[in-house]
Amino acid sequence: MTSIRELPREEYLLPGTAACPGCGFTIGLRMALKALGPKVIMVVPAGCTSIIQSPYPYTSIGVPLLNIAFAAAAATASGITQALEYKGDKETTVLVWAGDGGTADIGIQALSGAAERGENFIYVCYDNEAYMNTGIQRSGATPFGAWTTTTWTGKKEFKKDIPMIMAAHRIPYVATASIAYPIDFYDKLKKAKTHKGLKYLHLHAPCPPGWKIPTDKTVEIAKLAVETGLWPLYEIENGEFRLTGPSKILIDKNRRKPVESYIKMQGRFSNMTDEDIKILQEWIDKQWEQYAEMLKQRK
Amino acid sequence: MAQTLTITGNHAAAYGAKLSKVQFISAYPITPQTVIVERLAQMVENGELNAKFVRVESEHSALAACIGAAAAGLRTFTATSSHGLAYMHEMIIWTAGARLPIVMPVVTRAYAPPWSIWSEHTDLLLERDTGWIIFMAENNQEVLDTIIQAYKIAENENVLLPVMIGMDAFILSHTTTPVEIPDQELVDNFLTQETRRAFLLDPNNPITHGSMTYPDWYMEFRYLLYKAMINAKSVIKDTAEQWRKLTGRYYGDLIDCYRCSDADITMITIGASAGDAKEATDILRSEGYKTGVIRLRVLRPFPDKELREATKNSKLILVVDRNLSPGIGGILLHEIKGAYQTIKKQPLIHGFITGLGGRDITLQNFITMFKRGYEILEKNEEPGLEWINLRKEVL
């Protein structure tokens, strides 16, 4: 594991962005650019990142970036990747930086196609669990019980499991990550870069306005998501599943904090009844039984 | 050595792309475009063409992939038709705003419902507000030649706009005719290999493309697009001249005027059936009628001045629309009417809608339409719009 002092000093996310104070995913973006920059070309579909870059004629991003239409990120990245290969450029990485909207919903077709074709780029989905840029509407990645402007009494469905969908494409590297554990994310990006084919990372990123949390609690709440087991940190490398970082010990149910502690900290879950929270807790426990199975199968 | 092959319009399009040494192809199959893509896939896989070929999962992704590759510096190519074109529409608009010189044949085909794979021009014309230069070919040779010319026009530093080339479904796409395949060397000298670009994704020079732009700047970018279209007119004309000098082949500059300069009645149309209109003109001329045909070779930039000049002596203009814009009628009719608004002595303009869903427009239909024109003049009728070759029961 990289030590904090070994993290590169260069900043490719320049201060003075248009992001909300306490924005979760900018922590991740800053780390991703340290891991992959400066020879990285970003592809950004419509979403928060389209805006936090800052308006023309200035940009807060210190690497080449192509903004593109909402549904088109993975296809556009395929084109850039092939062009770099054609030109003999073996050093530059292509990085898609897409929200949960542009990944789980409108962008999933292009992503699935790129994965099946084995296109050689890194795709990071920064998951703030709703269409935040357009004002907090629900996405396929919005969790059970969450308030959004299109689910006023809380979302009734559970979250779409995109990392597992991507793993089913048999791509060489899939990982989940959290902005609470930037070094885990950094190391996963470095590892992803060593693989050829589509590499998919799913980054949990709290959003203060969308989750109705104070701006200083972004990291604390992201940590709690991991500590309750709601957000497992894992990677699937060449088909082999393993838990990473603080998630390793959570295979033991008693080490997982009760999900209620996570729910109670966020205004977006204020609609949830005790019954709802119980359903969620059971769901989490069931997920971990599956992870335990996956670990057992490895041996 | 230039060789003549007997090939379909689709194959001719593939040869056009090959001779232009395109470096990146990404397309999604749709009847009747499929064979363009299949032939290019063959050429890439057997080493005839050194290009990246991405078999995407939709047309929207096809053009998105071309945008990515073009932004990274490659010469790119795609092709589609009808519903594919409609699905791609969002990215078509994007390409023009990003000033990427992508070239795309469009095999013009009717829209559903109901499903129809046969020729009509509504699909191509629906894209006329997107900022793409739009050509429409009359024959397979023109398809091949125009693709090559298109790269020269698109990549010109005063243009930098994408180019669409319409070609009638089945009438051109699947009909075999002799086509001369120019020498690779001739094309290499005609097209420079270094693509000029409006921007480039390059880690040595990091820039962000397409940031949010407030109202205090957006309009200027659209003005530059507008200006580029104006510049395109002279570039299109020069390129056609250069191609004529190299190959002897010429399809008109923005318009293809056939016996129109002294015509009493000029018929204006686009695409393959212009050939039948020209034949009707010859027959009628031999009978003493002074008719002429103008085929619009280019729809965008719209050749308004060129049309007015070419029909100086015409009393009546007949527009044949193989398309429909419900609520206003024939699309070309209204664009052409607009072209004549600026002059005092306006000719009468009468429109026909016919050939929708691939229904044949026969030589007899064209003769009928011209004769109808004479009837309008003789009887002093109010010009309007009528449907030709429609089942009478439905009226």
Added chain:
Amino acid sequence: MSLEIPLTPISHPTIGASGKTGTWRTSKPIINYDKCKDCLICWMYCPESSIIRTEKDKVLIEYDYCKGCGICANVCPFKAIDMIEEE
């Protein structure tokens, strides 16, 4: 006078691209250097790249752009950062 703009919107990397975002603050982080152990955790988490890591691996806040979110104060293991209300 001609207007120099690119043909298509191209933006250049700029510090403070959205202006001096430090003016957004309602509270301001102050590092208590007596308690600070140079762990760099605040530097790692700052969403605005507004904590400067000096050559000697010390930290200081870049107040021109710091939005006052308070994450640094929240993550500091030594409680060495205080958030002070600003006017």
